[in-house]
Amino acid sequence: xxxxxxxxxxxxxxxxxxxxxxxxxxxxATKKIEKVxxxxxxxxxxxxxxxxxxxxxxWAQLRRVASKLGHEYGFxxxxxxxxxxxxxxxxxxxxxxxxxxxxxxxFTTRGGDKVALRPEFTAGLCRAYIQHGMNVLPKxxxxxxxxxxxxxDRPQEGRYREHWQANFDIFxxxxxxxxxxxxxxxxxxVTSLGIKNVQFQINSIGCPxxxxxxxxxxxxxxxxxxxxxxxxxxxxxxTNPLRVLDCKEDKCMQVAANAPQSVDHLCNECxxxxxxxLEYLDELDLPYVINPRLVRGxxxxxxxxxxxxxxxxxxxxxxxxxxxxxxxxxxxLGGEHTPAMGFGLGLDxxxxxxxxxxxxxxxxxxxxxxxxxxGDLAKKKSLKLFSELQKxxxxxxxxxxxxxxxxxxxxxDRLGVEVTLIVGQKEALDETAIMKDMxxxxxxxxxxxxxxxAVKKILKNNVVVSNNVL
RNA sequence: GUGGCUAUAGUUCAAUGGUAGAACACUGGUUUGUGGUACCAGGUACGAGGGUCCGAUUCCCUCUAGCCACCCCA
Numbered sequence: 001x002x003x004x005x006x007x008x009x010x011x012x013x014x015x016x017x018x019x020x021x022x023x024x025x026x027x028x029a030t031k032k033i034e035k036v037x038x039x040x041x042x043x044x045x046x047x048x049x050x051x052x053x054x055x056x057x058x059w060a061q062l063r064r065v066a067s068k069l070g071h072e073y074g075f076x077x078x079x080x081x082x083x084x085x086x087x088x089x090x091x092x093x094x095x096x097x098x099x100x101x102x103x104x105x106x107f108t109t110r111g112g113d114k115v116a117l118r119p120e121f122t123a124g125l126c127r128a129y130i131q132h133g134m135n136v137l138p139k140x141x142x143x144x145x146x147x148x149x150x151x152x153d154r155p156q157e158g159r160y161r162e163h164w165q166a167n168f169d170i171f172x173x174x175x176x177x178x179x180x181x182x183x184x185x186x187x188x189x190v191t192s193l194g195i196k197n198v199q200f201q202i203n204s205i206g207c208p209x210x211x212x213x214x215x216x217x218x219x220x221x222x223x224x225x226x227x228x229x230x231x232x233x234x235x236x237x238x239t240n241p242l243r244v245l246d247c248k249e250d251k252c253m254q255v256a257a258n259a260p261q262s263v264d265h266l267c268n269e270c271x272x273x274x275x276x277x278l279e280y281l282d283e284l285d286l287p288y289v290i291n292p293r294l295v296r297g298x299x300x301x302x303x304x305x306x307x308x309x310x311x312x313x314x315x316x317x318x319x320x321x322x323x324x325x326x327x328x329x330x331x332x333l334g335g336e337h338t339p340a341m342g343f344g345l346g347l348d349x350x351x352x353x354x355x356x357x358x359x360x361x362x363x364x365x366x367x368x369x370x371x372x373x374x375g376d377l378a379k380k381k382s383l384k385l386f387s388e389l390q391k392x393x394x395x396x397x398x399x400x401x402x403x404x405x406x407x408x409x410x411x412x413d414r415l416g417v418e419v420t421l422i423v424g425q426k427e428a429l430d431e432t433a434i435m436k437d438m439x440x441x442x443x444x445x446x447x448x449x450x451x452x453x454a455v456k457k458i459l460k461n462n463v464v465v466s467n468n469v470l
Numbered sequence: 471g472u473g474g475c476u477a478u479a480g481u482u483c484a485a486u487g488g489u490a491g492a493a494c495a496c497u498g499g500u501u502u503g504u505g506g507u508a509c510c511a512g513g514u515a516c517g518a519g520g521g522u523c524c525g526a527u528u529c530c531c532u533c534u535a536g537c538c539a540c541c542c543c544a
Contacts, residue, residue: 043517046535098542102471120544149544154471156538163544232541248541297543307543319544346544374503405503413505424503438505 047153047161057361058351064362065192066146066166066345073185075144075168080124082148086116092123092329094299096239103151105161117150120298121167122326122342123333129171130335139172146347158318158349168323169342171330176273178341179304179325180280186308186321186343187286193350194359198320200288201307202281203263204274205242205295208302208328210267215241217260225255245293261292273303296322300329304341310353320353321345367395368459370412370438374405374424381428385421385448392452394459412438419458421451 044050051059067077086106093100105117118124125143128134134141145167153159168185170178183200190198205211219241226234230249237244245256266274281288288306296305305324311317323343330338354361369389373382379400389396399411405422412420422434422443433451436443437458446454 041534043535103542151543153542155536159543165544246542321544344544349544372504404498406505407498409505411505420505422504426503434504436504441505443504 045161047155047159049160049162055351057363058354058359059347060364061360061362062166062193062347062350062354063146066189067144069185069189069192070144070166070168073142073168073181075142078125078128078143078145079147080118080121080128080145082118082150083115084118084124084127086114088123088127088333089116089119092126092298092300092333093119097297097299099151099297103153105150105152119151120149121145121147121165121344122169122298122300122329125167125169125342126330126333126335126340129338130330130333134171135336135338140178141171143169143171158346158352160348164347165321165344166347167342167344169340171338171340173341174273174327174339176277176304177280179273179277180284182323182341182343183281183288183306184284184286186306186323186345187284189345190308190320190350193354194357195310195320195350195353196357197311198287199309199311200286201291201294201309202278202288203291203294203305204266204270204277204303205262205301205305206266206270206303210265210270211262211302213267214260214262214265217265218242218244221259222255228252228255240299242295243297246295256293263290263292270303277304296324300326300332302327306343308345310349318349319346320349365395367397367415368418369394369396369455370408370415370417370420371396371398372405372408372412372420372422373398373400374422375428377425378423378428382423385423385433385451389452389455394452394455419455421455 070077086104089104090100095101099119104119106114107116108114125145129141129143145165147164148162149165150162152161155161166189168182170182183202187198187200206214219237222229222233222237222241222244226237228251229237229244230247230252233244233247233249233252236247242262244252245259247253247256263274278290294305294307296307301324303325305322307322308320309317310320321344323341325339325341327339328337330336330340353359371382371386371389373379382398382400386396386398397412397415397417399408402408402411405424409420418438420436420438422436424434427433427445431448432445433448434443435446435451435454435458
């Protein structure tokens with residue numbers, strides 16, 4: 001029986017004990033009690049986690065870098081719902097893909113609608129693009145999103161059921177220069193975070209026309225070697241033959257090594273497109289390799305596909321993000337023909353990587369002034385003083401809930417403030433405060449109206465000493 | 471979805487077939503309105519369910535969760 005982890009332990013234990021003491025005679029009764037006291041699971045659902053204050057500096061830095069660069073490249077922020085109708089994804093990502101077949105968070109609403117938590121951004125963006133008639137906007141339309149996405153996967157390092165992505169998509173432009181620019185942007189985001197060891201894997205899977213021709217060739221080839229493939233790949237042969245190229249089984253890799261490659265069977269248009277992309281990339285001085293076996297798990301891609309790999313020393317590599325061109329998706333979903341290109345970055349993995357390389361983080365400015373109070377009257381006065389100081393641009397910390405001056409000063413010290421203002425009964429009565437310089441230890445009495453300037457003066461003098469926060 | 475390892479205070483770790491300790495952290499105090507250090511005091515834990523046993527946190531089973539590998543991807 002999958003029972004819950006119970007943390008209301010005292011209660012729960014008593015229930016359990018009285019249950020066993022009462023034996024079978026009171027089974028029904030105990031069951032009822034258990035139901036009433038239905039335990040709260042003091043943990044999130046599997047594969048989901050809290051991002052605690054301690055690691056927010058990494059996330060803040062990440063958000064800043066991503067949205068700043070997005071802005072500089074002309075992207076506009078858009079937020080689409082976390083939940084969409086499930087068939088939006090089955091239609092776009094495609095049946096036969098792992099995402100749709102086994103990783104979708106699908107459920108039925110009270111109203112009977114089949115919906116799903118978004119497994120990625122692109123489909124929702126396309127829906128919004130079509131719905132709001134963005135095709136009338138000057139092209140290209142560049143959209144940027146950041147938020148959680150969901151995959152019902154089995155969790156392990158760097159893989160969560162709820163994870164965050166930053167997503168960049170460009171609609172309405174088919175020129176390969178955009179592909180290059182998108183890849184450049186991805187590169188700049190990652191390197192701006194201080195992550196150095198990355199490599200881009202690039203491939204072209206052609207357009208529907210040449211891919212179908214290629215796929216026929218591939219299937220014919222694979223059929224001839226069918227005995228040598230693993231169980232999974234035998235199935236893939238029916239559902240998603242391209243993925244056989246991606247299989248990590250030794251025998252499949254051997255078969256794949258001699259398989260026809262999509263790059264060799266591109267139609268003229270796709271060939272030219274890929275070639276010019278590579279020419280642009282060569283201009284960019286960016287670490288990429290052509291990986292003819294890179295396929296990607298979403299079936300809407302055409303022509304360019306790419307992934308960003310981080311390689312740490314031990315050769316253990318994992319994907320930080322990926323994307324590609326999807327010239328036919330908008331059309332598939334019912335819009336007008338709109339070439340498009342985009343990519344997503346896995347923020348959880350970027351943060352992990354940032355930690356690994358001890359990347360720069362963004363820390364909110366810390367208060368340099370502490371306001372201590374003593375006694376009822378002083379407490380009343382200091383609440384107002386607190387906001388007065390802040391209105392004048394002085395960040396103030398406090399611990400109003402504490403009584404003794406000693407404990408307040410201890411907190412002040414631990415926060416590393418430079419000035420502590422002390423308001424006691426006496427000061428409260430004559431509208432003054434003791435201004436204590438925490439560095440030198442000296443203190444003086446200052447009237448309320450002179451306080452702001454006096455504090456600013458001390459902070460200014462101390463600036464050189466304490467400017468090492470960021 | 472498959473396989474392996476793990477599960478003790480907020481955290482990092484101990485010990486034990488007779489219901490558990492430390493460190494750090496937290497709260498308060500060390501005379502009356504002044505910081506670090508030191509000292510004192512205090513609260514908090516055996517993931518859940520079942521079995522073996524006089525007795526289980528300890529042994530066994532199941533579940534759950536976490537980690538790792540596969541798979542897949544971000």
